[in-house]
Amino acid sequence: MIWALDIAMLFFLVVAALAAISVKDLLSAVIILSLYSLIMAIVWVELRAVDVAFTEASVGAGITTVLFIFALVRTTGRSED
Amino acid sequence: MEDLFLLAGLLLILTSFLSLYRAIHGPGIFNRIIAVNVIGTKTILLLVLIGFIYGRPHFLDIALVYALLNFIMTIAATKY
């Protein structure tokens, strides 16, 4: 019964990844990326790899998002292409 | 009692699917920030539930980290 959670979360990941690519605004893409690593950490927890989940959570949602946002602050928010 | 946790987990994932729709579709940036915030709080709960399903107590630390992260992420996004 537990595998149903797994499949749902993996499908969630795929949708989040596609969304992160297709979204126009850069800041939204960054936010969806942090969402992606949020769910990814749960998949690690599901697989009982606790320390990996710790690092994924703290690096993925924490540091990466903040760095991207500061990078966005220095450059322009919208993507020209 | 066990399947109640599983049912709760499935329900949480379903609701986060719906809020993912809001995260993708949301007209402006701020709708997306709320969506991610909502999904963040749901994942905290999901973590605790998974910890209970597997009977492993030390998942709670991750949930605590998530609570902090969710907060920091929101503040960082609003600073911009």
Add this chain to the structure above:
Amino acid sequence: MLITVINVISAVFIIVGLFFIVVGTIGLLRLPDFYSRMHATGKCDTLGVGLTIIGLIIYNGFNFISVKLLFLVVFIFVANPVATHAIARAAYKVGLQPWRRQ
């Protein structure tokens, strides 16, 4: 006998908490404007998570894990409204107008 009573009580708490979470998500989807959406999610989510975790604490009985769960509940009850307020202030500063019924 005591075990079933505890189970029933925690089951009730968890179900009520889940109900609030589902209501919060529905609010997020259906409401027309940014501010009304945030109105719904900020409250329902905090309450839903709080109730569910209290249900888990009851199910867990009194030991070290419950104390950690209690910390989690207290932190969420403090941090979530502050985050919601930060978003609202930022949105208002950017000049997002509340929704008027046309």
